[in-house]
Ligand SMILES: Nc1ncnc2c1ncn2[C@@H]1O[C@H](COP(=O)(O)OP(=O)(O)OP(=O)(O)O)[C@@H](O)[C@H]1O
């Protein structure tokens with residue numbers, strides 16, 4: 001069920017680091033609304049502030065000024081951040097940093113249940129882990145007894161997604177979740193994300209450099225540059241009639257594969273792909 005209350009609302013949200021001459025504004029006076037159940041893409045070049053903004057949504061970073069509301073309440077209204085993390089989860093660029101190298105993957109998937117107020121019985125936890133692994137195409141015995149360093153980057157990224165299947169958050173923040181995998185598995189990961197979205201009716205904030213990818217998966221695209229949101233609109237508005245020079249540059253940077261598609265496909269074909277949230281694979 002989607003609600004009329006936006007999941008996030010930001011007003012003049014700003015995050016700076018350092019003081020005096022060393023002051024750096026990572027996120028500069030941004031305002032936006034993210035509706036319940038939407039998929040938003042944050043697109044921009046390296047260093048433009050995407051991750052810092054994502055971290056504020058996760059309560060991993062505090063705003064320096066401005067307001068940020070989650071589900072209608074100031075984001076810091078609830079004292080315990082774990083309560084926020086039950087509802088808002090992330091998949092980050094480097095999947096290895098999200099897992100401890102000294103514990104088996106399975107035991108760490110199991111420890112995800114610690115975030116819950118009430119932990120299910122052991123057998124149910126195990127069954128839910130198995131289901132989550134299968135949902136991301138991993139046979140549970142493939143990872144039995146294995147540690148993070150024994151898996152590939154792509155497999156580890158799927159472990160992060162398995163954790164999302166276990167936690168079933170309302171919001172998923174996916175920061176370059178496809179950066180460590182090749183184009184083919186990238187389409188696979190995106191497919192899992194969309195599957196998650198359908199099954200859990202999640203709101204997704206998708207962070208990427210690639211506006212071509214954002215085109216296929218989003219309801220709305222925010223273009224960031226030097227900490228600001230310089231343009232926002234529907235994927236068609238932003239890619240077919242860009243208003244900002246920055247957006248035009250990002251369109252020039254689209255990997256050839258996606259660009260061919262965007263240029264060749266008729267509006268109807270593009271619409272059909274978007275309706276299915278499909279990404280051209282090759
Ligand atoms: N903890 C920090 N202390 C100081 N500066 C920071 C900190 N975190 C981020 N920054 C700065 O804020 C700016 C935005 O960084 P951010 O990580 O959000 O970029 P990004 O858009 O995610 O880039 P990328 O696409 O490379 O991941 C950068 O200039 C970065 O150096």
Ligand SMILES: [Mg+2]
Nearest residue numbers: 050051052175
């Ligand atoms: Mg980043």
